[in-house]
Amino acid sequence: MESTHGVINLIHLAETPGTSGRSVSVRVLGRFQPGILTGxxxxxxxxxxxxxxxNATFPVTLLPEDLEDWEDALADLASGRSAMWLDSGRTPSMKFKPDESGGLWVSVHDEPETGVTVTVPLFVLSSTWVAEQRDLLTRVREVYPREVVETSPGAYEWRRAPAPDGATEQWTAQRLPTDSTKPPTSGECAGRGPARVCPTSSCPGSSRPRWLPPPRPGPGTCRPGSGA
Incomplete structure (x- = not known):
């Protein structure tokens, strides 16, 4: 992982200043494998x-599709409906449940690692909290635009790769193994170990397995504290 932009928030839900200080955030640390087509x-x-x-922290690797799913979840929340996000079982999941008083209950369930569920009530939110989350999503997409395109099943290319001295754009392709049971090589994974295959059933809209990055080491951590 490497970031040239610093840590930015994809989600930041916090009670207004002077209240409890409770908050739930999803922070983007950087690209998972910058410069490697498959990550x-x-x-x-x-x-x-x-x-x-x-205080609890749960590491998670987000796919481009996860950002699209978050946009859909925000549409549900804007209509006053509950929303689930990251519910494929690949990562910790998040549930957002508005209440009648204008507050929001946020639960994080770490199914892949610890099995822990943490629920935080946010009773005093800004009246524009949904719009604020949409602005954060827009910012993440601006800072980390999609730069890889799948040209055919298992083949990927850079969307834009400036050539030296300002010449015309050049394209670099990388093809994944055709055997769906064989992960990419260690070179393709930038020394991070073999990739995992996400079953088709957990990738809606896909007719074939997708290559996923190897799981990050270390489960989510929960440690008691005396305050925010």
């Missing part, structure tokens, strides 16, 4: 929960 557009992130008696 360049993945984002290395962490879910961060801050409350009176607990």
């Amino acid at each position: 360049h557009d993945f984002l290395d992130c962490e879910i961060v929960i801050v409350a009176e008696s607990i």
Whole structure:
């Protein structure tokens, strides 16, 4: 993982200043494998929960499709409906449940690692909190645009790759193994170990397995604390 832009928020839900100080954030740390076609557009992130008696951090790698799903979840939340996000089982999942008073209950369930569920009530949110989250999503897409295109099943190219001295654009292709049971080589994974295959059932809209990055080391951590 490498970031040249610093840490930015994809999600930041916090009670207004002077209240409890509780917050739930998803922070983007950088691209998962910058410069590597098979991992360049993945984002290395962490879910961060801050409350009176607990601070919890859950590492998560986001795919471009996850950002699209978050946009859909925001549409549900704007209509006053509950929303689930990251519910494929590949990462910790998040559930957002508005209440009648204008607050929001946020739950994070770390199914892949610890099995822990943390729920945080946010009773005093800004009246424009949905619009604020949409602005954060727009910012993430601006800072980390999609730069890899799948030209055919298992073949990827850079969308834009400036040639030296300002010449015309050049394209670089990389083809993944045709055997869906064989992961990319260690060179393709930039020394991070073999990739995993995401079953078709957990990738809606896909007619074939997708290559996913190797799991990040270390489960989500929850440590008691005395405050935010």
